[in-house]
Amino acid sequence: MEPMNKDIVIRGQQIxxxxxxxxxxxxxxxxxxMPVVVKNFIYRKPVSCEDHENWLKNKVxxxxxxxxxxxxxxxxxxxxxxxxxNFEEEHRKAESGIYLGEAQAYGKGIGTEAIHLMAGYAFETLGMHKLAARVLAYNTASRRLHEKTGYVQEAYLKDELFLDGQYEDLVMFGAINPRG
Ligand SMILES: CC(C)(COP(=O)(O)OP(=O)(O)OC[C@H]1O[C@@H](n2cnc3c(N)ncnc32)[C@H](O)[C@@H]1OP(=O)(O)O)[C@@H](O)C(=O)NCCC(=O)NCCS
Structure with a gap:
């Protein structure tokens, strides 16, 4: 995939x-x-500024x-x-992810709108056919958010991950581009 257009701005109603x-x-x-983010992510180790800069350089x-x-x-x-x-260009697939970091952002529909806007970008601008999302089963807000934005539950994987000393279930979501 080509690096993203640095000037792109995707406008929604509140974000x-x-x-x-x-x-x-x-x-x-x-x-x-933030603990609220870490506990809902599969990768649990603390992220340093250096780690993040390497992520930007090597991935973004x-x-x-x-x-x-x-x-x-x-x-x-x-x-x-x-x-x-995790773009798979041959299959026109990618995986989406989200985290909100400001306490004032939670529970106001911001996450829902953000995923909705990004799915539009993936389908319309990048021409993706399918988006996948992995959500820990106990993450009610994220499961609901994905259901509200056109994703459907495709699998429920029992005891899929061993995180912080216990097995956790994982829900696999998929969203198909309505235009093919
Ligand atoms: C998951 C997350 C992005 C949701 O964003 P948000 O803006 O707070 O969610 P929204 O306000 O759009 O709400 C989406 C749905 O979840 C519900 N919801 C929101 N917070 C909830 C909570 N704490 N518990 C249960 N349901 C919740 C909302 O009621 C809404 O459903 P409804 O329309 O049926 O009422 C946000 O909580 C977050 O960043 N969490 C930490 C990181 C994370 O979990 N990332 C996702 C990893 S898969």
Whole structure:
């Protein structure tokens, strides 16, 4: 996949998505290490600024990941991040991910709108046919968010992961491009 267009802005009703930049590093690392985010992610180790800069250099700036910052329309404040990764161009597939990092962002429909906007980008701009998402079974908000944005549950994997000393179930979601 080509690296994302640095000037793209995807506008929604209460938020817009803009490409992540190096200047976002401190903020994104703070979000990514918040307990509420870590406990809902499969990768649990603390992320340093150096780790994140390597992620930007090796993944985002090479086009292997397309990552956005989710900002509020009313005051441009950054609230979290959404991204596409694990592109399989032959199959026109990618995996989506999301985390909100500001406490004031939760439960206001921001996550739902962010995934909706990013799915539109994946389907219409990138021409993807299918998006996948992996959600830990206990993450009710994320399961609901995906159901509300056109994803359907494709599998429920019992005891799929061993995280922090216990087995956890994983739900696999898939969304198909309505235009093919
Ligand atoms: C998952 C996440 C992105 C949801 O974003 P959000 O903006 O808070 O969610 P929304 O306000 O769009 O709500 C989506 C749905 O989840 C429900 N929901 C939101 N927070 C919830 C909670 N804490 N418990 C149960 N349901 C919840 C909402 O009610 C809504 O469903 P409804 O329309 O049927 O009422 C956000 O909670 C988050 O970033 N969590 C930490 C990281 C994470 O879990 N990432 C996803 C990994 S797969």
């Amino acid at each position: 817009y998505l803009r490409p992540i930049t190096v200047e976002d590093t401190e903020m994104v690392v703070r979000w990514r290490n 700036f090479k086009g292997l990941v397309h990552q956005f910052i989710v900002c509020r329309n009313e005051d441009q404040l950054p609230m979290g991040s959404v991204y596409l990764q």
